[in-house]
Amino acid sequence: MNESGQLERLYQVQQLDLTLDQLREQEGETSSELREARAQQERINNDLEDTEITLENVEKQVRRLELDVGTTNEQIARNKAEQDKNATNPKMQSQYENVIQQLQERVSEYEESLAPYYEQQSALSERAKALRAEHRALRPRLGELEDADTARIQGLRDQGQGTRDERKELAKDLDSRLLKEYEMIRKSKKGIGIVPFEGGRCTGCNVMLPTNVQQRAALGKLPGVRCPSCGRFLFKPS
Numbered sequence: 001m002n003e004s005g006q007l008e009r010l011y012q013v014q015q016l017d018l019t020l021d022q023l024r025e026q027e028g029e030t031s032s033e034l035r036e037a038r039a040q041q042e043r044i045n046n047d048l049e050d051t052e053i054t055l056e057n058v059e060k061q062v063r064r065l066e067l068d069v070g071t072t073n074e075q076i077a078r079n080k081a082e083q084d085k086n087a088t089n090p091k092m093q094s095q096y097e098n099v100i101q102q103l104q105e106r107v108s109e110y111e112e113s114l115a116p117y118y119e120q121q122s123a124l125s126e127r128a129k130a131l132r133a134e135h136r137a138l139r140p141r142l143g144e145l146e147d148a149d150t151a152r153i154q155g156l157r158d159q160g161q162g163t164r165d166e167r168k169e170l171a172k173d174l175d176s177r178l179l180k181e182y183e184m185i186r187k188s189k190k191g192i193g194i195v196p197f198e199g200g201r202c203t204g205c206n207v208m209l210p211t212n213v214q215q216r217a218a219l220g221k222l223p224g225v226r227c228p229s230c231g232r233f234l235f236k237p238s
Contacts, residue, residue, distance in 0.1 A: 006175055007220050007235035010182055011194050013174070016167040021191050023160045027153050034145040041135070041142055048131040055124040062117050069110045076103045178224055178233075185232055194224075194233035205230035 083096035171179060186193035195204035200214055207229040209217070217225040217234040224233040 005220075006178060006222060007194065007224055007233065008238060009170055010174060010178060010224075010233070011196070011235060013167055013170050013179075014182070014186070014192070014194055016163050016170070017186065018191060019163050020160055020167070023156050023163075027156055030149055031145070034142075034149055037138065037142045037145050041138055044131055044135050044138065048128060048135065051124055051128045051131060055121065055128060058117055058121050058124060062114065062121055065110050065114045065117065069107055069114070072103050072107050072110065076100055076107070079103065175222055178222060181224070182233060185226075189230065189232060192232060194235060195227070196237045197227075197234045198237075202227040202230060202232070202234060204232045209234070 079096050079100050083093060083100070086092040086096070182193040184193075189204070192204055195202060197203060197209055197214065197217060201208050204227060207227065209227065213225060213228060213234070218236045220235060224235075226232060227234055
């Protein structure tokens with residue numbers, strides 16, 4: 001391929017690249033219904049995690065207080081047994097009565113502390129159960145939406161395969177240095193690495209080109225001429 005045809009072919013490659021860019025953008029355009037379903041799932045998961053963490057902490061407190069109640073009741077039982085053994089000793093009876101009363105008061109305090117924890121435990125358990133049910137109910141619909149989106153993306157990729165093959169065929173005869181430079185420019189210039197110039201102006205940035213730049217660009221020879229303002233390759237359409 002002669003040098004004058006390299007830039008025109010590169011421009012054709014760019015048109016295909018822009019088509020592929022558009023397809024890639026479309027891949028990320030999920031439906032509002034899927035986005036809402038994903039957001040709902042994330043909300044449920046976060047709420048469930050927070051609920052389970054809080055429930056675990058409450059259950060720790062419940063176990064601790066229940067253990068205190070059990071231990072204190074065992075102490076009461078032991079003191080009552082000792083009291084029975086010393087039934088004929090009034091002084092010992094009085095001492096045991098005082099100890100038992102103190103222990104019973106302590107049990108009452110523990111039980112009073114347990115009551116709100118039991119309520120909270122019950123409420124949190126019901127909340128976790130409801131969230132799990134909500135998650136199960138959402139799962140089939142979310143699965144359908146995810147499958148549909150996967151099929152949509154695959155369809156776009158299948159659609160782009162012909163464009164990729166055509167691009168590969170066009171690019172194989174291009175000067176490797178020219179192609180590499182073009183791809184670098186494209187990355188920094190919003191996907192546009194080569195533009196035609198018309199009426200003496202760069203169509204990429206609309207700057208009036210110096211005469212010598214216009215003349216060199218019109219020849220279409222390599223290395224390609226770049227716009228002194230935006231840095232894109234210039235070519236003159238045939």
